[in-house]
């Protein structure tokens with residue numbers, strides 16, 4: 051009995067992207083989603099009347115333009131609206147703002163250090179150089195360096211050639227860059243503490259690393275990736291919240307004949323004769339298809355949803371060792387009005403960007419120390435935005451929605467399990483931190499959704515609440531992602547594929563893993579049908 | 584703190600105004616201002632052509648204040664600059680100016696500019712782009728003090744065949760005796776002015792350096808003194824025509840500083856820019872020396888040259904080919920104009936080896952907009968000598984009318 055050509059487990063954005071590509075290639079696809087809503091970590095929900103939250107991800111900077119275009123997402127309602135600027139507020143009442151205008155930004159940095167204002171150019175240049183190197187790798191299947199298949203050799207040659215073409219000097223720089231810490235990297239450009247602190251933020255987001263941990267420089271780049279496309283609006287809000295992305299994907303999928311079933315948790319991926327043949331839902335219902343594609347992270351896919359006896363033991367060991375530590379929490383807050391931030395000059399557009407309060411790298415590193423000790427940061431790093439200053443669709447006019455991303459918050463607490471009281475205490479720490487910079491903030495709060503890594507695991511399905519479905523460190527990137535030997539979206543049993551952020555090129559609302567996986571699946575499918583003839 | 588915050592205006596008005604801004608505003612007929620190095624400056628006052636002809640026929644005033652100026656002092660100032668730039672600063676005498684370029688270790692150009700020797704241990708460096716980061720990085724191990732003084736010094740270029748007479752009438756007694764690349768200090772009605780015989784027009788001309796608080800008064804007096812000599816204020820467009828005729832390079836137009844290049848192969852060496860005469864391999868070590876020696880030995884991969892192009896349509900942004908069919912691409916144009924004085928269609932272009940040799944004939948692809956219909960032309964061109972225009976008066980001391 052063959053009902054579908056492919057079953058996709060999970061309606062996260064990557065599962066939906068993969069499904070769209072497969073459906074457009076003529077396959078009959080079914081997407082099964084555990085929650086009653088689709089989107090995974092790219093979702094918009096109303097938890098308080100008339101207020102829409104971007105409950106998990108909140109900024110759209112990485113979504114590949116070629117995906118938006120091919121899947122016609124604008125036709126299905128997706129609009130990305132740019133925001134500009136940002137600001138780090140300092141404990142002494144000062145601030146460092148970021149402005150789009152080159153001269154305004156230079157003069158802003160120069161208030162803190164004249165030299166940094168100019169070395170910023172060198173910094174931007176070097177980050178851009180690294181992005182240019184990596185960008186073409188995003189939408190490609192990483193080569194398997196141990197196989198001698200012509201395709202792998204070709205891809206390895208491509209990688210090697212790109213690397214070689216950088217020239218000797220830049221090859222050194224790249225190797226250093228992929229392994230060094232963000233703090234060391236920033237020290238090579240800047241002297242001012244506040245400037246370094248501001249830029250260090252993106253090196254830790256979603257990562258269980260501190261700014262002084264080796265490997266954090268790369269994470270910084272992962273977040274800049276959206277800047278390289280030279281397309282207007284590459285960095286912005288999805289109008290209506292991040293759920294607009296997955297809603298548009300859902301519509302696009304339906305338009306090409308695919309179907310989605312929500313509230314359909316997959317309990318088991320069924321394997322017969324070393325082949326994935328279908329899935330069993332929590333209620334016992336079994337669905338069959340010659341291809342099963344998992345949008346779940348690798349831990350959840352192989353350890354929770356499959357029988358270990360169906361898998362090679364060495365593979366299972368590597369999956370168990372896959373680093374997927376949760377380090378982030380999130381607050382979504384409904385506000386009765388726009389809070390005031392005395393540190394921000396009146397009229398400055400930076401309030402519409404990303405706001406932060408850690409003003410030295412040391413402070414960020416101390417926040418990380420708390421995480422290592424199994425408690426949430428007492429003075430956390432926060433990435434806070436009020437998108438409703440730009441997006442008119444998420445709240446009633448004059449009211450605001452604030453998204454607060456928080457580092458660090460552990461999945462496991464040193465003093466025992468998470469409880470509602472501890473969750474509230476975590477939320478209070480964050481709210482108190484913000485209130486130190488905004489006297490009227492607390493009064494304006496109408497409702498707050500507080501999410502710890504534990505909540506994120508349980509509600510979104512991200513193991514340990516790791517937002518990237520696995521950390522973005524060199525040992526888990528490119529042909530090592532997720533597991534060496536399995537970087538090409540194919541699982542250890544035939545007919546089983548992976549398409550989530552656990553795979554190359556990693557997490558964030560990028561869509562590249564889903565698109566790359568679909569390409570690998572279609573290549574296998576056409577090979578299979580050729581063989582059948 | 585709160586007060587300091589509310590007084591911030593740079594995000595509302597990112598561009599600074601030069602001390603001549605009010606005067607420029609009054610004379611601007613077409614309201615055409617452009618940003619330049621963090622300042623708002625005039626692109627065109629009236630029409631670029633009229634302004635250009637004043638450069639070649641009378642006297643022009645061009646507000647040079649945004650030029651980035653660094654003050655470099657200390658016992659090691661000379662050896663520091665000698666390490667920085669490719670020319671021999673040891674040969675730069677007091678009260679003289681040198682046009683220089685400087686490179687990174689790979690021999691790639693960071694920028695070009697002029698070095699003024701104001702004293703035994705005091706120099707001024709003028710450049711088009713900010714680069715304190717690079718200058719400080721290069722200063723490690725030298726006993727020098729470095730600071731940017733752009734805002735402390737207002738500057739005005741006074742250029743054109745009647746500029747010397749104008750300045751004399753203005754009150755710079757003896758200005759006619761200063762030679763190209765020489766500087767001299769003057770006092771006019773208690774105002775200190777340093778004049779240098781330098782410029783970006785390839786014509787007779789001077790640059791005045793002054794205290795910003797005297798800027799307007801000096802501007803007004805100059806306008807008065809030059810009234811009978813055809814003086815007029817000019818913007819960047821007119822200057823650009825003159826500088827291409829003179830064969831001068833413009834950063835971010837004819838080359839990109841290697842402080843800004845992102846793509847591979849976009850860095851340029853002074854040899855590639857046709858500036859080998861600025862590189863002194865005999866003066867001892869300087870940044871990029873080894874790489875440049877190697878490049879010289881290996882031979883150049885490309886070079887910036889002058890082109891003389893048939894017809895009269897400027898080859899703006901044109902690709903260059905070896906053949907009329909356009910099969911073999913060999914370079915591209917960086918700057919192009921119709922030269923109003925030479926009546927030649929000229930360009931600066933980066934051309935691959937070996938086609939940059941003088942006399943080489945090649946093809947330029949020119950797109951013409953004819954009443955909204957685009958037409959493509961393949962037009963023949965030749966590699967020719969620069970500068971395209973170099974009147975004897977630019978060097979005459981004293982100038983003919985003084």
Ligand SMILES: Cc1cc2nc3c(=O)[nH]c(=O)nc-3n(C[C@H](O)[C@H](O)[C@H](O)COP(=O)(O)OP(=O)(O)OC[C@H]3O[C@@H](n4cnc5c(N)ncnc54)[C@H](O)[C@@H]3O)c2cc1C
Pocket residue numbers: 059060061062063064065082083084085088089090091092105106107108109110111112314315316317345346347350355378379380455506509510511512515516517518519549550551552557558559560
């Ligand atoms: C708090 C937070 C903030 C973030 N901020 C940003 C940001 O601003 N910008 C950005 O680009 N990225 C951000 N990210 C990261 C980004 O959201 C994720 O990396 C990305 O959305 C993951 O997409 P995915 O499709 O790979 O996986 P997921 O979104 O995790 O999708 C997996 C899907 O599978 C479903 N599922 C799980 N188990 C089962 C099962 N047994 N049966 C059926 N379905 C199942 C889940 O419900 C889910 O819908 C953030 C993430 C979090 C958590």
